[in-house]
Amino acid sequence: MNMMTSPELAATNTSQILSVAGLSKSFGSLQVLDNISFGVARGETVCLLGPSGSGKSTLLRCINWLERPDAGRIVLDGQPIGITSGGVVMGDRELSLMRTRIGMVFQHFALWPHLTVLQNVMEAPVHVQRRPKDEVRAEAEALLQRVGLFEKRDVFPARLSGGQKQRVGIARALAMKPALLLFDEPTSALDPELVGEVLAVMRDLASEGMTMVVVTHEMAFARDVASRVIFMDRGVVVETGTPEVFFNAPTTERAQQFLLRYVAAPAAPSTLTTPQT
Amino acid sequence: MSSADVLAIFSGALTTLLLSACGIALGLPIGLGMAVTRWARVPVLSQIVAVYVSLLRATPLVTLLLLLFFALPNVGIPVGPISAGVIALTLNTSAFNCEVWRASLMDFPKEQIEAAQSVGMRRGLRFRRVVMPQIVRTSLPGLINEMSLLIKVTPVLAVVGVVDITRAAVRIGAETYEPLPPFFVAIAIYLPIVYALVSLQRWVERRHVRLEAAA
Amino acid sequence: MIHDFGLVWLDRELLLTGLGNTVLLSVLAGFCALALGALLSTVLMNRSRFIAIPGQAFVDTMRCTPFLLFAYIVYYGLPSLGVNFDNWGAGLAALIVYHTAYMAEILRGAWAAQPRAPIEAGMAFGYSGLRMFRRIVLPPLMLSAGPVVGNQVIQIVKDSAFLTIIALPELTHAASSIQSRRYIPFAAFIAAVLLYWAICLVVEAGVAAVGRMAEARR
Numbered sequence: 279m280n281m282m283t284s285p286e287l288a289a290t291n292t293s294q295i296l297s298v299a300g301l302s303k304s305f306g307s308l309q310v311l312d313n314i315s316f317g318v319a320r321g322e323t324v325c326l327l328g329p330s331g332s333g334k335s336t337l338l339r340c341i342n343w344l345e346r347p348d349a350g351r352i353v354l355d356g357q358p359i360g361i362t363s364g365g366v367v368m369g370d371r372e373l374s375l376m377r378t379r380i381g382m383v384f385q386h387f388a389l390w391p392h393l394t395v396l397q398n399v400m401e402a403p404v405h406v407q408r409r410p411k412d413e414v415r416a417e418a419e420a421l422l423q424r425v426g427l428f429e430k431r432d433v434f435p436a437r438l439s440g441g442q443k444q445r446v447g448i449a450r451a452l453a454m455k456p457a458l459l460l461f462d463e464p465t466s467a468l469d470p471e472l473v474g475e476v477l478a479v480m481r482d483l484a485s486e487g488m489t490m491v492v493v494t495h496e497m498a499f500a501r502d503v504a505s506r507v508i509f510m511d512r513g514v515v516v517e518t519g520t521p522e523v524f525f526n527a528p529t530t531e532r533a534q535q536f537l538l539r540y541v542a543a544p545a546a547p548s549t550l551t552t553p554q555t
Numbered sequence: 556m557s558s559a560d561v562l563a564i565f566s567g568a569l570t571t572l573l574l575s576a577c578g579i580a581l582g583l584p585i586g587l588g589m590a591v592t593r594w595a596r597v598p599v600l601s602q603i604v605a606v607y608v609s610l611l612r613a614t615p616l617v618t619l620l621l622l623l624f625f626a627l628p629n630v631g632i633p634v635g636p637i638s639a640g641v642i643a644l645t646l647n648t649s650a651f652n653c654e655v656w657r658a659s660l661m662d663f664p665k666e667q668i669e670a671a672q673s674v675g676m677r678r679g680l681r682f683r684r685v686v687m688p689q690i691v692r693t694s695l696p697g698l699i700n701e702m703s704l705l706i707k708v709t710p711v712l713a714v715v716g717v718v719d720i721t722r723a724a725v726r727i728g729a730e731t732y733e734p735l736p737p738f739f740v741a742i743a744i745y746l747p748i749v750y751a752l753v754s755l756q757r758w759v760e761r762r763h764v765r766l767e768a769a770a
Numbered sequence: 771m772i773h774d775f776g777l778v779w780l781d782r783e784l785l786l787t788g789l790g791n792t793v794l795l796s797v798l799a800g801f802c803a804l805a806l807g808a809l810l811s812t813v814l815m816n817r818s819r820f821i822a823i824p825g826q827a828f829v830d831t832m833r834c835t836p837f838l839l840f841a842y843i844v845y846y847g848l849p850s851l852g853v854n855f856d857n858w859g860a861g862l863a864a865l866i867v868y869h870t871a872y873m874a875e876i877l878r879g880a881w882a883a884q885p886r887a888p889i890e891a892g893m894a895f896g897y898s899g900l901r902m903f904r905r906i907v908l909p910p911l912m913l914s915a916g917p918v919v920g921n922q923v924i925q926i927v928k929d930s931a932f933l934t935i936i937a938l939p940e941l942t943h944a945a946s947s948i949q950s951r952r953y954i955p956f957a958a959f960i961a962a963v964l965l966y967w968a969i970c971l972v973v974e975a976g977v978a979a980v981g982r983m984a985e986a987r988r
Contacts, residue, residue: 342894344890344893344894370898370899371898371899373898374893374896374897374898375896377893377894377895377896378895378896380894382891382894382895384887384890384891384894386887387887388887388888388890388891389888389891390888390891390892390906390910391888391910391987391988392909392910392913392987401895401905402895402896402897405897405901405905406895406896406897406901407896434986434987435987436987436988450895454895454896609967609970610963610967612924612970613924613928613963613966613967613969613970613971614928614963614966614967615927615928615929615930615931615932615942615966616928616931617931617932617934617935617942618931618941618942618945618959618962618963618966619963621942621945621946621949621955621959622955622956622959622960622962622963625949625955625956625959626955626956626959626960629953629955629956630956703834706836707834707835707836707837708836708837708838709836710836710838710839711838711932714934714935721838721839721842724839724842725842728846734842734846734847735843735846735847735850738839738842738843738846739843741839742835742836742839742840742843745834745835745836745839746831746834746835749833749834749835750830750834753833753834
């Protein structure tokens with residue numbers, strides 16, 4: 279049974295894995311997030327879109343309390359994150375426990391440089407979740423197979439390309455068997471030709487039913503893969519909706535301006551019609 | 556401690572500083588010579604330099620000093636405490652300086668030498684006008700660091716009887732039965748000198764960074 | 771000359787005892803200085819100026835003070851504070867206190883050069899406290915600081931020789947004894963120099979090994 283009482287959360291159902299309510303955050307005098315609320319259902323892929331400085335990354339980082347929100351509640355699968363239901367700020371141990379249930383993929387990969395690829399993937403499941411090493415190794419190798427990097431398992435991250443590092447980062451996050459995966463601009467630091475290999479892995483994950491929240495500038499990805507799009511500007515949720523609605527018929531003016539600037543060409547038809555003669 | 560005592564410490568300090576200056580003045584060019592020898596890969600000589608530098612960087616100054624002071628007269632070279640002190644300081648600091656110069660030489664961009672070659676500069680001219688000015692600049696922080704290290708080891712000269720600052724402090728302590736105050740005075744003299752050198756080194760490093768950024 | 775070295779060989783026990791003491795002093799002082807230096811470096815990086823500034827003052831003072839004078843002060847000064855160390859205690863204390871300052875500065879510099887992202891990843895994956903420090907923070911830090919720490923250990927070895935002044939029976943003191951008893955200064959001190967060289971080569975081999983591990987991961 280949920281312990282939530284605020285009205286925004288009253289409509290949650292058991293298939294909602296993440297709910298964010300009334301989230302606000304300021305850095306000094308700059309308000310970066312202003313009363314943000316939304317929910318993510320199991321199996322959804324939610325893309326956070328918006329211009330730079332809109333607060334998307336900060337919002338993402340508040341979900342696993344890498345940034346500490348000034349106000350608001352975050353609930354993962356029925357359990358609050360960061361502040362207990364009694365209103366007490368969580369201690370290190372409790373917070374760390376919650377974080378093991380949320381996977382994160384970083385813009386600059388953040389792989390652990392002193393460990394090999396395989397060790398990177400195995401590290402947290404063995405030492406934080408305390409799972410048996412053999413079981414973790416088998417799973418880690420399977421994950422590396424899945425992202426196409428099994429041959430590189432004994433290589434150090436410094437020897438990998440950006441795209442390879444990010445795929446390892448995804449495998450590393452998956453190894454924790456998280457309820458939810460967060461992606462913080464996963465392809466922004468990549469050379470253009472390496473972006474595709476990472477998006478392909480993310481596409482597969484989405485189609486397999488992984489619950490994902492993705493901050494990205496890759497509009498084609500959002501259009502094709504997202505089950506829902508949340509558009510933010512200057513710390514506020516401006517518009518949300520399915521990709522079909524958002525990309526083809528945005529209702530708000532700010533969304534329209536954004537799409538004009540960031541989407542070079544209007545949405546092309548997905549299949550070419552052959553001329554009927 | 557009377558004012559005469561303090562004066563004695565100051566005159567000891569002067570002796571120390573003069574000897575340090577000798578060591579620094581001799582050690583810089585000798586270190587440079589050794590570094591160039593290794594950089595130019597002069598046969599036989601570079602290997603000797605390599606061994607010499609490795610040995611001297613591993614040898615504590617007090618051991619080296621005692622060795623020179625006692626052993627040289629034994630093989631027929633009469634040395635007093637001051638000469639032994641200067642020789643020991645010079646040998647020690649030249650080895651460390653060699654490594655500082657060598658690091659700059661090895662980091663020196665080859666293209667600049669090739670550019671100088673391509674306009675017909677011969678080796679001596681190349682070295683004097685292209686290489687030297689730049690390695691002086693890049694070596695400066697390391698060399699100043701080495702100078703501050705040298706000054707910090709000079710108290711050891713008292714061991715062989717040089718009437719330096721340590722000797723003065725020890726003597727006064729023995730006479731007044733208060734060993735600590737003269738040593739505090741001694742440290743009070745050393746501290747600002749070393750601090751000045753360390754600050755100079757930081758200033759040079761910052762200037763270097765700024766010049767690099769502007770280039 | 772060979773005859774002289776033969777005489778040194780007769781006294782090899784004294785020399786080897788001196789070597790053993792030098793190594794013992796250096797290893798003890800090295801470990802303690804590194805551990806205390808790690809603690810002190812957290813003081814140096816503390817956000818509160820009341821904590822950081824005295825720490826920095828201590829470090830700066832040690833770095834501008836000749837070790838020999840500091841050793842004298844520890845040796846002569848501690849008794850007046852009621853602490854009665856013999857020359858071993860005073861020598862070890864002086865080495866540790868002095869080099870803790872240097873180690874703290876080294877570790878602070880190494881820490882500042884570390885990238886923050888892998889540590890944030892550690893937080894995101896549920897690491898905290900001691901586990902975070904041991905598995906995520908410390909290994910890359912040690913790999914990066916290895917060579918500089920190694921150099922400082924060599925410095926500790928050489929500073930231990932100064933302790934001959936307070937009659938500590940380390941290597942230089944042993945060589946001095948042999949020299950004064952048998953009048954073979956060259957052989958005695960050359961033997962000591964070669965032994966110091968051997969110690970340094972061992973430390974440098976360790977540093978090189980750490981350097982290779984770091985290089986593989988760079």
